[in-house]
Amino acid sequence: MSDTRARIRRHVRDTPGVHFNRIGRDLEIATGQAQYHLRRLVRDGELVVERIGGRAHYFDPTVDPWDRRTLAFLRRETAREIVVCLHAAGPTRPSALADDLDLARSTVSWHVSTLADHGIVEKSPDRPMTVSLARPDRTAALLNEVSPSLPDRIVDRFVRTVDSLFDADG
Helix, strand or coil: HHHHHHHHHHHHHHCCCCEHHHHHHHHHHHHHHHHHHHHHHHCCCCCCCEEEEEEEEEEECCCCHHHHHHHHHHHHHHHHHHHHHHHHHHEECHHHHHHHCCHHHHHHHHHHHHHHHHHEEEEECCCCCCCCEECCCCCCHHHHHHHCCCCHHHHHHHHHHHHHHHHHHH
16 A cells, blocks of 8 residues: 555544544545545445535545544534534523524524534424434543644634625525
């Protein structure tokens, strides 16, 4: 195996859920080179890829599928903030999440629905509805593995800014 491929594999194992763009930035390799080696690593079964919300996240194949989805979301600022808030407060109404996180209710609603669709949070059947973590202990352990990079935070904040502009027009 090439040195570059070994570096990529090691980086993915050390940073589960790392997305494609960050691999290139972190390892200072060209986009085409990262694509080539990642494609080979996935094809050879040395890595697996989860495509969530327009981003490709890479994992060691031994990482549990639920953990993969959860880690991918925890690498995104808004989803991570919602999960952290739920971890700290327990079952919470979506409107309280929006207020606590200073987010538009439509943004929280979209993230909560997406997190619920992936089995990371659960919505109560009660009215008013509350949201809670589906697997609180496992989620807490995964939160400890995730440390967002500055570029990730900048991209997430840009997306939030655009969301707020559309919400203000609506």
